[in-house]
Amino acid sequence: MVTASVQDQRRTVPSRLRRSSTTVVDVVAHLLVSVLLLALALAVLYPLAWMLISGFKTNFEIFSDPWGLPATWRVENFVAAANKGVTTYFVNSLLVTAGSIVSTTMISAWAAYGLARTKAPLVKYGGWFILGGLMVSPTVALVPLFGLLQQLRLFDSLVGLVVLYTAYRIPFTTFLIRAYMVDLPTTLDEAATIDGAGRFQIFWRVILPLSKPILVSAALLQALFSWNEFAFALVFLSRRELKTLPVGLMDMQSRLLTDWPVQFASLALAALPMILVFLIGQRAFLRGLTDGMGK
Amino acid sequence: MRRKLRYLGGWWWMTPALVLVGVFVYYPVLQNFQLSLYSWNAFSRAPRYVGMDNYATMVADEVFWRALWNNVIYAVVSLIFQVFFALVLAAILEEFVHRRLAGFLRALYFIPTVISITVSGILFSFIYNPEFGLLNKLLQAIGLGGLTRAWLGEEGTAMGSIIAMSQWQSFGYTAVLFIVAIQRIPRDLYESARIDGAGRVRTFVSITLPLVREMTTLLVIITVSGAFLVFNEVMVMTAGGPARSTHVLGTWLYFNAFMADDMGYASAIASFIFVITLALAIGQLAYGNRKRVEW
Numbered sequence: 069m070v071t072a073s074v075q076d077q078r079r080t081v082p083s084r085l086r087r088s089s090t091t092v093v094d095v096v097a098h099l100l101v102s103v104l105l106l107a108l109a110l111a112v113l114y115p116l117a118w119m120l121i122s123g124f125k126t127n128f129e130i131f132s133d134p135w136g137l138p139a140t141w142r143v144e145n146f147v148a149a150a151n152k153g154v155t156t157y158f159v160n161s162l163l164v165t166a167g168s169i170v171s172t173t174m175i176s177a178w179a180a181y182g183l184a185r186t187k188a189p190l191v192k193y194g195g196w197f198i199l200g201g202l203m204v205s206p207t208v209a210l211v212p213l214f215g216l217l218q219q220l221r222l223f224d225s226l227v228g229l230v231v232l233y234t235a236y237r238i239p240f241t242t243f244l245i246r247a248y249m250v251d252l253p254t255t256l257d258e259a260a261t262i263d264g265a266g267r268f269q270i271f272w273r274v275i276l277p278l279s280k281p282i283l284v285s286a287a288l289l290q291a292l293f294s295w296n297e298f299a300f301a302l303v304f305l306s307r308r309e310l311k312t313l314p315v316g317l318m319d320m321q322s323r324l325l326t327d328w329p330v331q332f333a334s335l336a337l338a339a340l341p342m343i344l345v346f347l348i349g350q351r352a353f354l355r356g357l358t359d360g361m362g363k
Numbered sequence: 364m365r366r367k368l369r370y371l372g373g374w375w376w377m378t379p380a381l382v383l384v385g386v387f388v389y390y391p392v393l394q395n396f397q398l399s400l401y402s403w404n405a406f407s408r409a410p411r412y413v414g415m416d417n418y419a420t421m422v423a424d425e426v427f428w429r430a431l432w433n434n435v436i437y438a439v440v441s442l443i444f445q446v447f448f449a450l451v452l453a454a455i456l457e458e459f460v461h462r463r464l465a466g467f468l469r470a471l472y473f474i475p476t477v478i479s480i481t482v483s484g485i486l487f488s489f490i491y492n493p494e495f496g497l498l499n500k501l502l503q504a505i506g507l508g509g510l511t512r513a514w515l516g517e518e519g520t521a522m523g524s525i526i527a528m529s530q531w532q533s534f535g536y537t538a539v540l541f542i543v544a545i546q547r548i549p550r551d552l553y554e555s556a557r558i559d560g561a562g563r564v565r566t567f568v569s570i571t572l573p574l575v576r577e578m579t580t581l582l583v584i585i586t587v588s589g590a591f592l593v594f595n596e597v598m599v600m601t602a603g604g605p606a607r608s609t610h611v612l613g614t615w616l617y618f619n620a621f622m623a624d625d626m627g628y629a630s631a632i633a634s635f636i637f638v639i640t641l642a643l644a645i646g647q648l649a650y651g652n653r654k655r656v657e658w
Binding site: 097098101104105108109111112113114115116118119122130131134135175176178179181182183185186187188191194195197198200201202203204205207208209210211212213214216231232234235236238239242271292295296298299302303313314315317318321328331332335338339342343345346347350354357358 | 373374375376377379380381383384385386387388389390391392394395398405452455456459460468470471472473474475477478479480481482485486487489490494495496497500531535536539540543563588592594595598599613616617620621626629630633634636637640641644
């Protein structure tokens with residue numbers, strides 16, 4: 069809100085100054101910038117629109133008229149895509165995403181609470197240990213994890229994937245939530261203590277409800293990560309019926325070969341949920357991103 | 364007793380996070396270094412100790428150097444588009460464009476970020492497709508038919524085509540982060556600059572640029588380490604081909620581990636990637652501890 073009002077002022081005051089000194093250069097610059105912004109918008113949207121529209125076409129139309137609209141909108145391509153695997157992959161992605169959202173936000177919120185609200189010695193070293201996990205990327209850990217997951221009987225299972233998606237996102241999520249909890253006034257805890265609440269109750273009844281905005285952000289970013297994650301899903305799932313969307317789509321690509329319309333339809337079906345989630349939860353999404361970057 | 368519990372308080376809350384991060388994040392990285400000293404594959408009963416042999420193989424391996432070079436190019440191009448270009452774009456959106464429109468464009472440019480790399484990778488492989496791809500059709504339409512080619516099928520253009528897709532996908536993300544950084548700059552600085560008669564470019568260079576330096580540094584490091592961890596884009600679009608020309612360190616690791624079944628060599632590559640990203644992370648920490656720009 070603060071930035072908005074500040075910006076309003078900025079729009080009114082200097083525009084007067086600006087008009088008095090408008091030159092040809094200014095006009096040309098404005099035109100160039102507008103063209104650039106429009107071209108960029110087209111470059112982003114057109115491929116996505118092409119993907120969606122091609123999903124309704126026939127194979128022949130894709131080759132003969134890549135720019136045009138289909139003569140008839142063939143919804144059956146999307147039905148075929150759903151039946152040839154997308155539904156299964158979709159459900160798997162949904163399970164893994166939902167599971168890892170719950171486990172990641174809960175475990176991270178616990179850790180964040182411990183970091184933000186206890187003064188026990190050495191706790192900060194625990195915090196550094198968790199934060200240090202950010203330096204390890206999934207690709208680097210593929211080979212050792214391959215053996216480890218087999219020993220733990222988590223190989224080729226969605227549970228194993230949830231465990232990995234949780235472990236690798238705890239560092240980021242913990243510090244995202246911690247930064248928010250630190251800013252909550254400690255008088256709240258004290259008031260609750262006077263009312264006879266223990267630490268456990270304070271966490272569940274006071275801190276967690278108050279942290280809802282950042283928990284939503286954390287959940288959205290976790291959804292984005294697990295819905296799109298590729299390397300772990302590629303290496304640690306082998307049964308076709310367990311594949312998630314990102315690896316399942318690759319699998320379909322090799323199975324469908326030249327059935328292009330159905331391939332386009334599958335891509336559109338896979339992309340749509342996250343685009344919708346983003347457009348609906350935009351504010352929470354961006355808050356999580358920017359707070360996670362440090363202020 | 365009660366005191367002792369209190370003493371341990373913070374640790375109880377952090378235990379699940381510490382265990383998961385320790386077992387699935389730290390342990391694999393440490394094991395990597397150990398595994399890289401052995402010659403073994405997924406089926407071998409007894410790994411054979413070979414000392415630094417795997418690293419010697421790495422130094423002599425042409426594909427390794429090619430992959431490293433590809434990572435470097437990836438980093439350079441990403442710096443140009445995702446840091447320099449994104450910063451200019453952010454400044455334009457904040458200074459030139461009406462606030463409502465700027466908000467709309469910001470959301471629009473961000474959309475590719477929420478799509479999985481598998482989807483955008485397959486989509487772009489269709490765009491680059493020599494028979495029905497948009498790129499060749501576009502070139503023909505504007506009279507540059509001579510330039511049409513199988514973009515992902517030729518050594519000369521495959522890597523560039525992958526990198527281009529990656530820029531399409533990621534510029535919106537860094538632009539949004541720059542926008543937030545610019546919004547945190549006090550507006551009166553811009554007012555004074557304008558009253559002093561500074562033009563737009565001058566204002567950008569003298570005010571915006573120095574005051575978003577922290578975010579710039581952060582994004583430089585994130586972008587560079589991201590470029591060294593590239594994996595999905597290449598796996599989806601070319602799987603390292605043609606003639607192994609588009610391998611990056613991540614895919615070359617994967618290929619050796621899970622296709623060539625030389626786990627020891629793959630671990631050596633993983634250790635190498637880890638050292639690079641660790642160095643970048645330490646650089647980030649060191650820089651973060653330096654005094655912030657005051658205003």
